[in-house]
Amino acid sequence: xxxxxxxxxxxxxxxxxxxxxxxxxxxxxxxxxxxxxxxxxxxxxxxxxxxxxxxxxxxxxxxxxxxxxxxxxxxxxxxxxxxxxxxxxxxxxxxxxxxxxxxxxxxxxxxxxxxxxxxxxxxxxxxxxxxxxxxxxxxxxxxxxxxxxxxxxxxxxxxxxxxxxxxxxxxxxxxxxxxxxxxxxxxxxxxxxxxxxxxxxxxxxxxxxxxxxxxxxxxxxxxxxxxxxxxxxxxxxxxxxxxxxxxxxxxxxxxxxxxxx
Ligand SMILES: O=C(O)[C@H](O)[C@@H](O)[C@H](O)[C@H](O)COP(=O)(O)O
Numbered sequence: 001x002x003x004x005x006x007x008x009x010x011x012x013x014x015x016x017x018x019x020x021x022x023x024x025x026x027x028x029x030x031x032x033x034x035x036x037x038x039x040x041x042x043x044x045x046x047x048x049x050x051x052x053x054x055x056x057x058x059x060x061x062x063x064x065x066x067x068x069x070x071x072x073x074x075x076x077x078x079x080x081x082x083x084x085x086x087x088x089x090x091x092x093x094x095x096x097x098x099x100x101x102x103x104x105x106x107x108x109x110x111x112x113x114x115x116x117x118x119x120x121x122x123x124x125x126x127x128x129x130x131x132x133x134x135x136x137x138x139x140x141x142x143x144x145x146x147x148x149x150x151x152x153x154x155x156x157x158x159x160x161x162x163x164x165x166x167x168x169x170x171x172x173x174x175x176x177x178x179x180x181x182x183x184x185x186x187x188x189x190x191x192x193x194x195x196x197x198x199x200x201x202x203x204x205x206x207x208x209x210x211x212x213x214x215x216x217x218x219x220x221x222x223x224x225x226x227x228x229x230x231x232x233x234x235x236x237x238x239x240x241x242x243x244x245x246x247x248x249x250x251x252x253x254x255x256x257x258x259x260x261x
Contacts, residue, residue: 203233
C-alpha cells in the first residue's frame with residue numbers, strides 16, 4: 001500500500017543536507033534502541049553525498065553505534081572497484097572511511113572487475129541473494145525491512161537507476177536487476193527495483209535545485225511510475241520528500257505551501 005508523501009522544504013540545499021543528516025542520525029539511533037541494529041540504503045548523486053558529508057561533520061554522529069548499522073545501496077554504476085564514479089567510492093570519501101563501521105555490514109554492490117566480471121545480470125542476482133540472506137522471517141519478502149532508504153531524484157524523475165520507460169522500472173518480481181543502456185552515463189548499472197524500494201519503512205526522496213522542480217511537480221501530481229519512477233517510490237510507513245525551495249518552486253499550491261498556510 002502506498003503512503004501519501006509528506007513534504008519538507010528547506011531554504012537551500014546546504015540546510016537540507018544538514019537537516020536530513022540530523023533526521024537520519026535520529027532514525028538510526030531510534031532503530032538501534034528498539035531493534036538492536038539499523039539498516040539504511042544509500043543513494044549516489046550530489047544530494048546523497050552532501051547528506052553524508054553533513055553527517056560526517058555533525059557532532060551528534062557519535063550518538064550512532066556504527067558497528068550495528070547495515071548499509072546497502074539503491075543503485076550502483078557498474079564500474080571497476082575504486083572507480084571515483086562509483087557510488088560506494090564517493091560514500092566512503094564523504095563519510096564511511098571516517099566512522100567505525102563493521103566491514104561485513106557494508107553491502108556494496110558488485111564492481112565490474114569483481115567475481116562476476118562484466119556480467120551485470122549475474123552481479124545483480126548476487127546482490128538479490130545477499131539481500132534475501134539478510135531478510136528474516138519478520139520481513140515481508142526477500143529483502144530486509146530497511147529503516148531508511150534514500151533516493152536522489154533525477155531531472156527526468158529517475159530514482160536509483162530506474163529510468164522512465166526502461167525495463168527495470170517495470171520489474172515487479174526480482175528485487176535487483178542489471179540495467180543496460182541507461183540514458184545517463186555509465187549505461188551499465190545495478191539497481192534495486194520498485195518492490196525492493198517499497199520494502200523500506202521510510203523512503204526519503206532528496207531533490208535540490210531548479211533543475212529538479214519539474215520532476216518533483218510531475219512525480220507528486222499523480223504521474224504513473226513507468227513514466228515517472230519517483231512516483232512509485234514509497235515506504236511502508238512513511239514517504240518523505242526533502243526539497244530545497246528551488247526544487248519546490250513548481251509544486252502545485254495544493255501541495256506546497258500547504259493549503260492551510
Ligand atoms: O547514478 C547516477 O547517475 C546519479 O547518482 C543519479 O541517479 C542521481 O542520484 C540523481 O540524478 C540525483 O542527483 P543529484 O542528487 O546529484 O541531484
